[in-house]
Amino acid sequence: MLWGVIVSCLFASLFLFGSTYLIWYKKDLTFIAGFDEKKFKGDKVRLARAYGIFCLASGILTVLLPFALAIIGSYAGAIFGIWLTVGVVMLAFYSQSLNKGS
Template sequence: MIGGFITCIVIALIMIIMGYQIHIKKKLWLIAGYQEETFVGDKERLAKVSGVFLYVVGITTFLLPFGLESIGDIVAITYAVLVILGILLVIVWGNIINKHS
């Protein structure tokens, strides 16, 4: 049980740090599939969208074990569905940003 809490906290911290590196420090190379040569869109917006998404996923990952403890398994299912939908939204949004330069 304590192992799950520690794992979620460590992963959440990594996600928040990665979000900071992308959003604030503009280290876009941390984004999977990003290529400087082929990206023609607004890099500021891409950094903001990706960074904020990682902040949100990091915070919800931090809260996940507490929700599992108090509410139950429905929290894990909801978390998984929302993260997958969020990933799809960020991919689509990133492609829209790249197309509208």
């Protein structure tokens, strides 16, 4: 197993864990791309929780990715890509529903 892959995945997951801390716990929504405080009229606590949970889950999966690639193979990379794609789409629709809800 290449140590470079493990180290790069650890750095990426640390970035995601830091984003989780800032968005979910500190409620700093400026880290969300495209977020505008003036235009968003929904529940900001629920939005921060949703983005925080997504960043946390993505960080955990990023830590596990090199080991899954070694054990399962390229299928693990495909599953990881599908997870991120579906998660981002669902998160976009969820944040829009939160904005329309209020």
